[in-house]
Amino acid sequence: MPDRFDREVSLALKAALTCARRQGAQEIGGEHVLVGISAVPSRAAATLAALGVDARRLEDAVSRGAHDARLLAGLGIDLAEVQRHVGDRLTTRWRTRRPRLRTDAGRAIAVSMQERRLGRSRRICSEHLLLGLLGSSVAARELLLALGVDLNELRRRLVHALADGG
Amino acid sequence: MMTRMSSPTALIATATDDDPREGLHAVAALRRLVEQLERAHVARARMSGWSWQEIALALGVSKQAVHRKHRHTR
Numbered sequence: 001m002p003d004r005f006d007r008e009v010s011l012a013l014k015a016a017l018t019c020a021r022r023q024g025a026q027e028i029g030g031e032h033v034l035v036g037i038s039a040v041p042s043r044a045a046a047t048l049a050a051l052g053v054d055a056r057r058l059e060d061a062v063s064r065g066a067h068d069a070r071l072l073a074g075l076g077i078d079l080a081e082v083q084r085h086v087g088d089r090l091t092t093r094w095r096t097r098r099p100r101l102r103t104d105a106g107r108a109i110a111v112s113m114q115e116r117r118l119g120r121s122r123r124i125c126s127e128h129l130l131l132g133l134l135g136s137s138v139a140a141r142e143l144l145l146a147l148g149v150d151l152n153e154l155r156r157r158l159v160h161a162l163a164d165g166g
Numbered sequence: 167m168m169t170r171m172s173s174p175t176a177l178i179a180t181a182t183d184d185d186p187r188e189g190l191h192a193v194a195a196l197r198r199l200v201e202q203l204e205r206a207h208v209a210r211a212r213m214s215g216w217s218w219q220e221i222a223l224a225l226g227v228s229k230q231a232v233h234r235k236h237r238h239t240r
Contacts, residue, residue: 068195086206138191
């Protein structure tokens with residue numbers, strides 16, 4: 001059976017592209033895909049919402065660089081302080097260039113295809129994509145951790161949701 | 167920009183940590199930050215009327231490289 005995206009996944013990826021553009025990013029990273037998943041009604045978005053995470057909170061955190069802040073703090077760099085120095089210029093707008101998929105986002109999509117096969121589902125749905133992100137995107141994991149999400153609990157709920165209706 | 171004066175030590179500590187993963191992830195985050203800073207400052211220089219040649223010289227790269235990379239920056 002060929003890998004086919006459920007409609008909610010196509011819409012989530014489009015929303016990820018829009019988010020990356022809004023953020024002035026050159027690449028669509030796992031953090032943007034996470035915002036995209038959360039922005040489109042689906043069981044994965046509902047699972048995130050049940051853990052207190054919605055698209056607005058996620059995108060606010062992305063614009064603050066929450067997906068990189070802890071790692072940079074480990075190097076002694078205070079990202080909030082850097083942003084204060086540079087002002088709002090950290091989100092430079094691009095005129096024509098279309099953001100490409102960053103490696104972690106591409107890997108997450110590939111893993112979502114494997115998850116679909118393992119679960120013998122007909123299509124790749126939002127739970128598969130979110131599981132793929134949890135497995136492959138440090139930025140997505142860091143973003144969720146920054147918002148206080150228990151990643152094991154999220155994974156458990158997603159697997160449960162897939163077993164229920166996948 | 168640096169929260170601690172001993173940031174090189176922090177860098178080394180991260181780099182020599184038992185698990186190399188954290189250090190590698192930190193380098194990736196740092197690379198993203200450097201790219202963002204470069205774009206922000208190139209955009210600012212362009213708005214202030216700097217030529218690509220001047221920007222390239224300040225960044226220590228060729229004019230062609232800086233133009234190819236940043237011609238879409240507003």
